Amino acid sequence: MAYFDAASTEPLHPQAREALIEALDAGWADPARLYGPARRARMLLEQARAEVAEVIGARPDEVSFTASGTQAAHLGVLGALLGRRRAGRRLVVSAVEHSAVLHAAALHERDGGTVETVGVNRAGAVDPAAFGAAVGAGDTALACLQSANHEVGTLQPVAEAAAACAEAGVPLLVDAAQTVGRAPVPAGWSVLAASAHKWGGPAGVGVLAVRKGVRWRSPLPEDDRERRRVPGFENVPAIIAAAVALRAVAADAARESARLSALVDRIRSEVRRTVPDVEVIGDPVARAPHIVTFSCLYVDGEALLTELDRAGFAVSSGSSCTASTLRPSHVLEAMGVLTHGNLRVSLPRGASAADVDRFLAVLPDVVKRIREDAGMQP
Amino acid sequence: MTAGQTTAEGAGQPPALTIDALGKKCPIPIIMLAQQINDVPREAIVSVLADDPAAFTDIPAWCRLKSHHHVASHELPSGGWAIHVRRNY
Structure with missing residues (x-):
């Protein structure tokens, strides 16, 4: 099986696996206690925090570990809104944020707040001027912009958005889940959310970083863990493994991202050449290194996933027939691109050129067969 | 939501053909x-x-890819839309 679904989850890094097994023995005790094994767990936890902080460009005391990237996004959005409640109740988000951010925004709205959604262009990027105007208007409490889109890979203009936010005195939450460990974290964030299993750490570890001086208040019941930001006993072994994975992938990121990006370029051009009636989606240049998305006219997305699974490829789709909601992906809708017959290929660390070539060799026939079955003659 | 090459051009024109795809995915x-x-x-x-x-998204996108013209999408009282497309060639 060639695994091409890294944007959903990256396979566990071998060094993280090793670290996790060791940490189950070394880091099991309660880091809040004062006896030997507890102090050891505390030390390992703080070491992991310092390592993660260094990679994301934060101070260790700005970093808290959460139970997932989703929880980091929820706490980031709701906590920043609560901290800024006196400044206003207006939240600005891009239309293509991850559902974790949009669901937190929906909760804010149900709670009487307002949400301003900034649309995207055909490539999936917000217009920095439109985003800046939305941030500057009214009593904006918080703005949210992802580093790169999780479905189409397009990079967002975070630096420009951060400049507009700074000028308006509005904090900016950056959901960097798709790029941490693959590309440098864009500067200018006030709150940052990320997820360890996207960079090769274990599941069950998210990162919430809140810049010193940014007002933030927990929306959850009080708890003294993780600088009072995240309730519950820390998963110390998984956090240690997450930090080990991040250090390992970050050390190799420049080389590996360039290699994967070249493979993505190959997929983008070959798919367009060999598959008729295809729309390759997302920005061809300003994009995450590992993600490519395209839609095939007249093709059922579920049939495409099933056929490719049979041929030995794990990929994903934003088409409605593959979603539990039976609605097309909100990202593809917001971009105004074709939503059916959609395929996302996202390459994990170490994805081989041979597997990519095999995929490119198999794809045209798979698409042709599905079209013929549906009664579309070439 | 963007909608391809949608303009008012052809908006008043009655359809020459109606395709009933209600209930179809x-x-x-x-x-x-x-x-x-x-x-x-x-x-x-x-x-x-x-x-x-x-x-609703895909027919305007199809028009853009196939160089036909998405005229407008009208909501139907019973749910769904009447999506008007002008044949360009």
């Missing part, structure tokens, strides 16, 4: 449109009745 409404658009003269309007939310 994408890509079937698009396949029906692609198979039947050449049954109407050039510049004529085809109305696709569809209630799959994907069709």
